[in-house]
Amino acid sequence: MLHLRVVCPQGRTADVTGVLRDEPGVAHLVVHPGVAVHPAGDLVEADVARECADDLLGRLADLGIDHDGGITLEQLDTVLSDRADAAEEAAPGDGADAVVWDELINRTGEESRLSLSFLTFLTIACLLAAIGAVTDSPVTVVGAMVLGPEFGPMAAVAVGLVLRRRDLVTRGAVALAAGFPLAMLVTALATLLFDAAGWLTADALDALDQVDFIYEVGPFSLLVALLAGAAGMLSLTSAKSSVLVGVFISVTTVPAAAFASVAAIEGRWSEAGQSVLQLGVNVVGVVVAAALVLLLARSRSRRRGADRALSDG
Known part of the structure; x- marks a missing residue:
């Protein structure tokens, strides 16, 4: 899986979490209100199945988060979680074949x-x-x-x-x-x-x-x-x-x-x-x-x- 971090203005946090909630390949969604300093805003974190990462990045970019905040992805080598296993099963396709274009x-x-x-x-x-x-x-x-x-x-x-x-x-x-x-x-x-x-x-x-x-x-x-x-x-x-x-x-x-x-x-x-x-x-x-x-x-x-x-x- 991949770890997603999103820094976004506080007024856009609901939109970001809405995108992540709608994606079945997302697990461990966490919101840290007001912790971002530069740029100021909230920090949203989640673990996402690789096969849905490209679509998620596109949806977040459509919200303008890449301009008003920031989006980062990290490879996770080990994840021990039933929620994460369920998210990978629910995500369409195979993670080994998925291309994250960005x-x-x-x-x-x-x-x-x-x-x-x-x-x-x-x-x-x-x-x-x-x-x-x-x-x-x-x-x-x-x-x-x-x-x-x-x-x-x-x-x-x-x-x-x-x-x-x-x-x-x-x-x-x-x-x-x-x-x-x-x-x-x-x-x-x-x-x-x-x-x-x-x-x-x-x-x-x-x-x-x-x-x-x-x-x-x-x-x-x-x-x-x-x-x-x-x-x-x-x-x-x-x-x-x-x-x-x-x-x-x-x-x-x-x-x-x-x-x-x-x-x-x-x-x-x-x-x-x-x-x-x-x-x-x-x-x-x-x-x-x-x-x-x-x-x-x-x-x-x-x-x-x-x-x-x-x-x-």
Whole structure:
């Protein structure tokens, strides 16, 4: 379940509690009169089933509470209550399949910001992937794939396309367009240092047989990207973040970017070009699949809303 906190003007508390009372998926409704200081007002709290949270947020927003007060949601890991169990049973649908759109927008928007930490993680991931590639170490490459933060911007682009949020598309695209070239440039400079130290030669790349999946583009490259994009978006919408680790390991974006830099410095232009193509195929595949998952989820949400409107009528 989710914990809902609403700060509202005292004159609107009755409207807020009315919305919450009418929702069968709500339990533990509590009103704290006059405790809110800035903005001044009442504090209303309740535990809500995830499958009804999106509809509740929409109704509260229709009351203007998001402008005159504030609305917050928190994930509850453990709830021991017969009332809560009854609320989850009464709520339509399945909580694991429910999409809280405002939560998704906030999460993808935050994770797609072009920040120093994003650039640092992406650069370190590319350096690790480059080291794993030149040493023919798939374990190191996998570690780099887990570390890479690039799924956040790709998810933001998908959400922005489906919801027609230009700000999310722009934010995610800028993070990818700025992050990968910078990380690849640093990786190229590191490759020059490896050459100067005698740690790497062009002939050494001929012996790679454990990590050739990085630059070998084929039909399975797109298929894996599509499956990873679908799984990643499902994990975001269902709040099962642990699944994202598997998604990161599946997507060959960071290794491809890193190997493109290494191959270019060593004059292996064919492998460099194939790596860039692999990067593009994976990015496009993830975004397309994630957007398709969101379109299906949005269609289900609209059907549930229509069915509920008919039953209420």
